[in-house]
Amino acid sequence: EPQLAESGGxxxxxxxxxxxxxxxxxxxxxxxxxxxxxxAPGKEREGVAAIDSDRSTTYADSVKGRFTISDDEDKNxxxxxMNSLKPEDTAMYYCATDSIPxxxxxxxxxxxxxxxxxxxxx
Numbered sequence: 226e227p228q229l230a231e232s233g234g235x236x237x238x239x240x241x242x243x244x245x246x247x248x249x250x251x252x253x254x255x256x257x258x259x260x261x262x263x264x265a266p267g268k269e270r271e272g273v274a275a276i277d278s279d280r281s282t283t284y285a286d287s288v289k290g291r292f293t294i295s296d297d298e299d300k301n302x303x304x305x306x307m308n309s310l311k312p313e314d315t316a317m318y319y320c321a322t323d324s325i326p327x328x329x330x331x332x333x334x335x336x337x338x339x340x341x342x343x344x345x346x347x
Contacts (some may be wrong), residue, residue: 226336227249227250227257227322227336228249228250228336229247229248229249229250229320229321229322229336229337229338230247230248230249230320230338230339231245231246231247231318231319231320231338231339231340231341232245232246232247232248232341233245233246233341234318234341234342234343234344235342235343235344236344236345236346237310237343237344237345237346238345238346238347239310239311239312239345239346239347240309240310241310241345242306242307242308242309242310243307243310243343244304244305244306244307245261245304245305245307245318245320245341245343246302246303246304247259247261247302247303247304247305247320247338248300248301248302249301249302249303249320249322250301257278257322257323257324257325257336258275258276258277258278258322258323258324258325258326258327258328258329258334259275259276259277259296259303259320259321259322260272260273260274260275260276260294260320260321260322260328260329260330260334261273261274261275261294261303261305261318261319261320261321262318262319262320262321262332262334263314263316263317263318263319263343264316264317264319265315265316265317268316270319270332271285271330271332272285272329272330272331272332273285273288273292273305273318273330274288274292274293274294274305274330275294275327275328275329275330276294276295276296276303277325277327278325278327280296282294283329283330285330287313288307288314291307291308291309291310292305292306292307292308293305293306293308294306303320305318307343310343310345311345312345312346312347313345314343314345315343315344315345316342316343317340317341317342317343318340318341318342318343319337319338319339319340320337320338321334321336321337321338322334322335322336323335323336
C-alpha cells in the first residue's frame with residue numbers, strides 16, 4: 226500500500242513561513258491523488274490543498290494566496306509551502322493519497338501519513 230511520511234513542522238511566529246514535506250512511495254504521484262489536510266484539537270479534519278495526477282491544484286479559501294502545493298518527482302516528495310502564517314493555521318498537518326477520480330479537499334482518502342505539528346504564535 227502507499228506509504229507517506231510528513232516532516233518540516235515546527236513552531237513559528239505569525240507572518241513567518243514553513244515548508245512541509247511528504248515523502249511518498251515511488252509510484253504514488255503518477256497514479257494517485259494527493260492532498261494536505263490539517264486538524265486542530267476539537268475540530269474536524271479539513272482539506273488544505275490538493276493535487277491530482279494531472280497536477281491540477283485546489284486550495285481551501287482560508288489559505289489561497291498563502292500556501293502552495295507542489296512536488297519533486299525525482300525525490301518522491303510532495304511539498305506545502307506556507308507563507309504569511311497565522312495563529313489559526315496551528316494544527317497537525319497530514320499528507321494523504323488515494324486513487325482517481327480525485328476527491329480534492331474532501332476527507333475521502335484511504336491512505337494517510339502520521340502528521341507533523343505546525344504551531345503559529347501571535
